[in-house]
Amino acid sequence: MTATLEHPARVESPQQRVDAWLAEFEAALAARDVQAAAAMFATDSYWRDLVAFTWNLKTVEGRAGVANMLTQRLDDIDASGFHTTEEPTEADGVTSAWIAFETAVGRGVGHLRLKEEGAWTLLTTLQELKGHEEGKGARRPKGVRHGADKARVTWSEERANEEAELGYTRQPYVVIVGGGQGGIALGARMRQLGVPAIVLDRHDRPGDQWRKRYKSLCLHDPVWYDHLPYLPFPDNWPVFAPKDKIGDWLEMYTRVMEVPYWSKTTCTSASYDESVKEWTVVVDRDGEEVVLKPKQLVLATGMSGKPNIPSFPGMDRFAGDQHHSSQHPGPDQYAGKKAVVIGANNSAHDICAALWEHDVDVTMVQRSSTHIVKSDSLMEIGLGDLYSERAVASGMTTHKADLTFASLPYRIMHEFQIPVYQAIAERDKDFYERLEKVGFQHDWGDDGSGLFMKYLRRASGYYIDVGASELVASGEIKLAHGNVRELTEHSVILEDGTELEADLVVYATGYGSMNGWVADLIGQDVADKVGKCWGLGSNTTKDPGPWEGEQRNMWKPTQQEGLWFHGGNLHQSRHYSLYLALQLKARYEGIPTPVYGLQEVHHLS
Secondary structure, three states: OOOOOOOOOOOOOHHHHHHHHHHHHHHHHHOOOHHHHHOOEEEEEEEEEEOOOOOOEEEEEHHHHHHHHHHHHHHHHOOEEEEEOOOOEEEOOEEEEEEEEEOOOEEEEEEEEEEOOEEEEEEEEEEEEOOOOOOOHHHOOOOOOOOOOOOOOOHHHHHHHHHHHEOOOEOOOEEEEOOOHHHHHHHHHHHHHOOOEEEEOOOOOOOHHHHOOOOOOEOOOOHHHOOOOOOOOOOOOOOOOEHHHHHHHHHHHHHHOOOOEEOOEEEEEEEEEOOOOEEEEEEEEOOEEEEEOOOEEEEOOOOOOOEOOOOOOOOOOOOOEEEEHHHOOOOHHHOOOEEEEEOOOHHHHHHHHHHHHOOOEEEEEEOOOEEEEEHHHHHHHHHOOOOOHHHHHOOOOHHHHHHHHHOOOHHHHHHHHHHHHHHHHHHOHHHHHHHHHOOOOEOOOOOOOHHHHHHHHHOOOEEEEOOHHHHHHHOOOEEEEOOEEEEOOOEEEEOOOOEEEOOEEEEOOOEOOOHHHHHHHOOHHHHHHHOOOOOOOOOEOOEOOOOOOOOOOEOOOOOOOOEEEOOOOHHHHHHHHHHHHHHHHHHHOOOOOOOOOOOOOOOOO
16 A cells, blocks of 8 residues: 555554564574575675574574575574564664574574664574573572481582592593683583583692783783673772782682682693593693593683794804793893893783883884774773773673674674774874884784784784883884894894894794694694684685684584684683583583584694
8 A cells, every 4th residue: 555644654663673573583483484584684694693503603694694504403493482682773774683582402692683675683692501501590509408417418528529529430521621711711601500520720729820921911901891700800890900810810710619620730631532422631630640531622721822932043042031921920030131022912012011111121023013002092992882881881781792792793893893993093193103103013904993803813913002002102112123033142133134132032922723732732633623723714914714704613613523612812701601611511411412514624723
């Protein structure tokens, strides 16, 4: 019927549009009508699924991608109950909605962006398994059995019994190698889900991974971005926490969350028996050899992998101190001396600034361009809408912020980041001009998308400025350029012949892929089987194609059965530990987990 003055065309509200789309989508899924469901997506569209539909972390693109995934996965998903959890919003022709749904085995939440043509982006995430919910909220444990009981076992006795048994008379289902924030967060998830797991770490105490770094180290990410699962930082926690404070928090967290944690423990070898689907993990626990037999092995050794220690001619004859940035003890002993720091990213800047504060004559050697962003600008423009006191005041929770960030597919995320860094470039124009005036080589990423995309693509090539860049711009930290030709007894010589006197050389030369730990622990054959960790396949600097769609090998099944990788910053450790934990819990409980789109291997390291 043609609209008239008497019968105006009805304008749907955002709520009505979303409700209609969800109802039609659910009906298509129920009817197993793959083509009808796929046709509800825009031509250029993205469905990002975190475990709920794919038992994987997987993004499919376009109607063909949606159809392919649903063809393989629709029969046993039984997704239903799609509904909004708050009133949808509309801006610039896009309707956005938070949603919830159920599958045959679990409950999930997600996010939908609708354009006139159909769904533009869809995020679906598994949040819990039916019948295996965490004991929290209304399900929290009682903590005590009231009444008289001559056989009563107290909480402390129960914990002591577990410590004596787990790993000896009773095997863990999961062994987590690495007890930093990643391993601890996953260990806490395992504990809450009732999965027997042990976190192994070579240091004396939880948190030593932070305590033993150079003394000036602080988090560059703000507190709202860095909460751990279950137990957020208190309201008076500093915006940027010092390393020792973080170390103490991790130690406390491990104890309070009752994470089975073996300190002073080093893995010496691991091997997988395909016939019984079981690992043999040999460890040295404070001088005692213990053999563990888990079904699942998680490497939580930090997404940065093994330190990249260069091999320059003359390193053997250099008379001063030399070490990788990961082993830097701090500046105290170098007061009045000359230091050369090879590198120009986060660690290099932090170490240079700390050395300068202790009256060290320090030179930074920049070998390639670096992206710099001032901390205040990043906090206000880059993170403020999701992770800030302003965001909290507007009703933004950490959980919602994480899901908002996750709802943007990696394929188009750079499009949202470019204007952020254009605004930062304009705001701090004078700062960047001063840096360039002293010869600092600066970039904004291959496509101008700045820090976050550099982090996701290559995990290097940037510095969040908390003061060191000002020292570079003023000449207080000297600047040299080029690769190292050789070291002499008392100097570093660059390829152009520049000689830099040195009592100390720090190699702030980054880290390799996490599968380097696999090569050491399990074997090069398995390292090659799983391939490179981290990166998106964006075909930008240090992130070779083809396009992967998700972080390589992180928090999801790999080509080696029973082997998993868990890493990233505190935000990623918190958010993605849930999805890894649910995958492990499902396997522990014998729930079928058919994986859609297991990642292919395109790069070995």
